[in-house]
Amino acid sequence: MSSKKxxxxxDELVMSEKERQAMTEYLAFLSEGKTERKSWQLLERWAQKxxxxxxxxxxxxxxxxxxxxxxxxKAGIIAISGTxxxxxxxxxxxxxxxxxxLDIKQRPLYEEEGLAFLKTHYYGGIKKYQWTAxxxxxxxxxxxxxxxxxxxxxxxxxxxxxxxITDLLPHLAKDQxxxxxxxxxxxxxxxxxxxxxxxxxxxEERVKLAILHFLxxxxxxxxxxxxxxxxxxxxxxxxxYAGLDRSFIVGYGQDDRVCSxxxxxxxxxxxxxxxxxxxxxxxxxxxxxxSNTGMKARYLENFIAELISMQNGTYDGLMVRRxxxxxxxxxxxxxxxxxxxxxxxxxxxxSAFLGRGVVISKYTGSRGKSGSSDANPExxxxxxRIFDEAKVSWQTAELGKVDQGGGGTIAQYMxxxxxxxxxxxxxxxxxxxxxxxxxxxxxxxxxxxxxxxLADKD
Numbered sequence: 001m002s003s004k005k006x007x008x009x010x011d012e013l014v015m016s017e018k019e020r021q022a023m024t025e026y027l028a029f030l031s032e033g034k035t036e037r038k039s040w041q042l043l044e045r046w047a048q049k050x051x052x053x054x055x056x057x058x059x060x061x062x063x064x065x066x067x068x069x070x071x072x073x074k075a076g077i078i079a080i081s082g083t084x085x086x087x088x089x090x091x092x093x094x095x096x097x098x099x100x101x102l103d104i105k106q107r108p109l110y111e112e113e114g115l116a117f118l119k120t121h122y123y124g125g126i127k128k129y130q131w132t133a134x135x136x137x138x139x140x141x142x143x144x145x146x147x148x149x150x151x152x153x154x155x156x157x158x159x160x161x162x163x164x165i166t167d168l169l170p171h172l173a174k175d176q177x178x179x180x181x182x183x184x185x186x187x188x189x190x191x192x193x194x195x196x197x198x199x200x201x202x203x204e205e206r207v208k209l210a211i212l213h214f215l216x217x218x219x220x221x222x223x224x225x226x227x228x229x230x231x232x233x234x235x236x237x238x239x240x241y242a243g244l245d246r247s248f249i250v251g252y253g254q255d256d257r258v259c260s261x262x263x264x265x266x267x268x269x270x271x272x273x274x275x276x277x278x279x280x281x282x283x284x285x286x287x288x289x290x291s292n293t294g295m296k297a298r299y300l301e302n303f304i305a306e307l308i309s310m311q312n313g314t315y316d317g318l319m320v321r322r323x324x325x326x327x328x329x330x331x332x333x334x335x336x337x338x339x340x341x342x343x344x345x346x347x348x349x350x351s352a353f354l355g356r357g358v359v360i361s362k363y364t365g366s367r368g369k370s371g372s373s374d375a376n377p378e379x380x381x382x383x384x385r386i387f388d389e390a391k392v393s394w395q396t397a398e399l400g401k402v403d404q405g406g407g408g409t410i411a412q413y414m415x416x417x418x419x420x421x422x423x424x425x426x427x428x429x430x431x432x433x434x435x436x437x438x439x440x441x442x443x444x445x446x447x448x449x450x451x452x453x454l455a456d457k458d
Contacts, residue, residue: 009357009393009441019444023249026261026443030239030251031156035139035232036074036097036283036293039257043264043281044070047078050268055303061086061310064272069303074098075283075293077303078267082276086304086311087319089326090276091454092419093267094295094410095260095333096285099253100124100432102131102190102233104140108226109194111208116195120233121187124286125407128185130433132167136192140231142221150219155236162236163192192233235434247355247440254436256285258443259332259425266450276307277454285333285410295413300324325418328379330453331411335359335397337427337437345405350398352427354439357393358449360384361423364399366406373411379420383453390452393445397427424449 033039052068061067065081075097082090102120110117122128137155144150155162167185168176176184198206199213215221239251263279270277284294291297304323309315335352352359362380365372387394399406411421426446429437 006356007393008355009439009445010355012391012393013441013444015444019447022265022447023440023443026258027239027249027251029261030249030253030257033257034137034234034252037141037230038139039097039260040070040074040076040281043260044068044076046264046268052078055306058310061307067307069299071283071297071299072293075281075299077278077280077300079276079278079303079307080267080270080273081307082273084275086276086307087322087326089328090278090323091273091456092278092280092327092329092414093263093332093450093454094280094282094329094414095263096256096282096410097260098124098283098286099255099257100126100286102192104226104229104231104233106227109208109211109223111205114196114198114207115193116207116211117191118194120190120192122190123232125432127181127433128187128190129181131190132165132185134164134434135162135236136164136233137236138163138231139234140229142219142225142229142231144220144225148220150221152219152231163194163233165190165192242437249438249440249443250435252434252436254438255334255428255431256332256425258334258428258438259446262443262446262450263332265447266454269451270455273455274457282410289410289413295410300414301417327417327419328382329414329419329421330383330424330450331373331409331414331421332425332450333409333423334425334428334431335361336399336431337429339429345400347398347401350396352395352397354427354429355441356395357442357445358387359395359397359425359427361397361399364406364408364411364423366408367403371408371412373415373421373423375422376420379422383422383424386452386456387449390448392449392452394449
């Protein structure tokens with residue numbers, strides 16, 4: 001008896017010229033938007049070009065009105081007013097722009113035996129050993145004492161130097177080999193190699209002094225200015241197609257910029273929706289969604305309140321609560337792709353497979369669904385219908401075996417308002433590694449699926 005043929009997204013995929021162009025745009029987005037600040041800058045630039053008006057410049061929220069809201073330069077929301085009143089509900093896709101990385105500490109610069117380093121503090125869930133002996137770039141901003149903002153990108157242009165974190169040679173790694181992986185490289189050992197050329201001055205720490213002279217001359221930065229800096233260490237280099245058939249994309253930060261990009265492309269093509277359509281780009285998801293740019297900061301609630309006030313001419317708290325509770329949302333985040341090299345941690349019957357389309361997850365969380373938003377089956381059925389009618393290839397998945405671990409998304413912070421929420425993204429290989437892998441076919445299906453969800457009229 002022959003086995004049933006597995007249905008692949010590739011079997012349904014005839015890419016339009018617009019979608020081919022979108023793939024080029026996505027590679028550029030990944031390559032340039034390596035921090036949450038830069039990602040939002042790119043998205044806001046695109047939104048502005050597509051006539052999304054800054055919220056404080058909008059007089060009324062009438063059908064077809066496009067608005068945008070920046071949240072401290074690191075997160076944001078864009079929306080299009082529907083023909084239905086907002087208090088009847090809305091359609092929302094929410095993704096996050098931050099990604100695992102290394103952050104520069106507030107007092108980072110030091111010299112040891114003629115080598116200058118910057119100390120780092122890792123951000124989010126990383127495997128520390130993956131960040132050594134790798135070309136790295138430095139991105140971010142420094143706010144000087146007088147409030148002037150200095151933007152820094154070093155390590156991306158062909159003429160730029162890159163940075164690295166040293167590792168121990170195998171000839172002397174006997175004791176390191178005996179350690180568990182999380183202990184072989186320590187957090188305090190992730191020090192960025194910065195320089196080696198001393199200045200021509202008398203005294204100690206001449207290499208550190210030379211680095212400080214360089215920073216002052218090029219950027220106007222003093223050593224104390226590191227205190228008010230937000231500098232991130234990320235892999236150097238551009239995102240690219242991978243595989244002989246160019247069927248994969250490899251790049252840094254695809255968790256979760258792949259969903260962020262797909263959400264933008266979905267709303268970009270919508271002109272006059274029935275329901276108000278909203279796309280939200282959050283920060284700080286990788287560390288629990290805290291802070292005033294994370295999903296817990298309630299800027300979605302405030303945004304809805306502003307729109308209700310413009311729509312009605314006055315603030316009405318009851319209508320705000322009604323709008324939030326009647327909203328329907330996709331929590332746009334990636335899933336762990338099934339990797340045959342690590343099959344032992346996956347439940348094969350409930351895994352996300354690359355090339356089989358967009359992934360919906362009834363729940364995420366860890367072990368006993370802790371930290372999860374467990375979607376209602378009625379809403380899952382609605383999303384199924386939308387995807388099927390739009391001929392979007394989709395699959396269901398969990399994040400590995402029940403007792404193996406798990407992870408959460410921002411779905412739970414939308415569900416607290418009473419809205420319907422379902423996790424929906426694509427499978428990723430090597431998630432949280434410096435270079436992550438996605439499927440071209442899955443990204444196309446996700447863009448189509450997100451657009452169908454936002455434009456749905458039922």
